[in-house]
Amino acid sequence: xxxxxxxxxxxxxxxxxxxxxxxxxxxxxxxxxxxxxxxxxxxxxxxxxxxxxxxxxxxxxxxxxxxxxxxxxxxxxxxxxxxxxxxxxxxxxxxxxxxxxxxxxxxxxxxxxxxxxxxxxxxxxxxxxxxxxxxxxxxxxxxxxxxxxxxxxxxxxxxxxxxxx
Numbered sequence: 001x002x003x004x005x006x007x008x009x010x011x012x013x014x015x016x017x018x019x020x021x022x023x024x025x026x027x028x029x030x031x032x033x034x035x036x037x038x039x040x041x042x043x044x045x046x047x048x049x050x051x052x053x054x055x056x057x058x059x060x061x062x063x064x065x066x067x068x069x070x071x072x073x074x075x076x077x078x079x080x081x082x083x084x085x086x087x088x089x090x091x092x093x094x095x096x097x098x099x100x101x102x103x104x105x106x107x108x109x110x111x112x113x114x115x116x117x118x119x120x121x122x123x124x125x126x127x128x129x130x131x132x133x134x135x136x137x138x139x140x141x142x143x144x145x146x147x148x149x150x151x152x153x154x155x156x157x158x159x160x161x162x163x164x165x
Contacts, residue, residue, distance in 0.1 A: 027106060028102045028106070031102045031106060031109065032100040032102055032109075034145070035097070035100050035102075035109050035111055035137055035145060036097050036100055036111075038057075038137075038145060039095070039097045039111050039113070039135070040096070040097070042054065042057045043093075043094050043095045043096065045057075046082070046086060046093050046094070046095075047092065047093065047094050049086045049087065049091070050086075051079065051082050051083045051086055051087070054082050054086065055075070055078055055079045055082055057146065057147050058075070058078055058146060058147050058148075058150070059138060059140065059146035059147060059148045060075065061148065062078060062146070062147055062148050062149070062150065063148070063149050063150070064077075064078045064081060064150045064151075065149075065150065065151040065152075066081055066085075066151075066152065067131075067152060067153045067154055069081065085117075085119075088119060088120060089120045090118055090119060090120040090126050091117075091118065091119055091120075092117065092118040093115065093116070093117045093118075094115065094116055094117075095113055095114065095115035095116075095133060095152075096113050096114060096115075097111050097112070097113040098112060098113040098114060099111070099112045099113070106139070107138065107139040108136065108137070108138055108139070109136070109137045109145070110134065110135070110136055110137075111134070111135045111136075111137060112132065112133060112134045112135070113132065113133060114130065114131070114132055114133070115129075115130065115131055115132070115133055115152055116128070116129070116130045117129040117130070117131075129154050129156060130154070130155050130156065131152055131153050131154040131155045131156070132152065132153065132155065133150070133151065133152035133153075134149075134150075134151055134152075135147050135149065135150050136148050136149040136150075
């Protein structure tokens with residue numbers, strides 16, 4: 001009788017463990033999907049050249065690290081960087097997440113992917129760029145997800161410098 005009781009207890013504990021694991025996996029999967037969708041909406045906002053909507057995806061204390069520029073650490077600096085990118089002649093940008101990693105805690109996630117950008121170069125000619133990005137999202141106290149770190153860089157070689165050393 002004692003053996004049956006112990007075996008029943010072990011079986012119940014195993015069932016609860018499996019249920020908890022499945023539940024946690026389902027939760028992480030739901031967060032991953034939500035962040036992929038959120039990232040796609042963010043890309044669409046940037047593609048529509050909506051500076052205010054684009055900047056709204058950042059947390060108040062976000063750090064943005066655009067290529068070949070200083071880090072932007074204030075809402076004003078972040079807005080200024082995006083405004084310059086989105087309103088310059090011939091500008092267009094889009095990106096797509098290829099990987100989403102959610103922390104076991106469920107309150108942080110890393111989203112990475114690829115981007116394409118059109119711009120006008122210094123000589124006034126259209127230029128196309130492509131590269132990769134990493135965003136770190138943090139779940140806010142109100143349950144929304146905001147970007148706390150954003151960095152991207154080109155896959156293309158740096159333009160040859162006309163300076164002589």
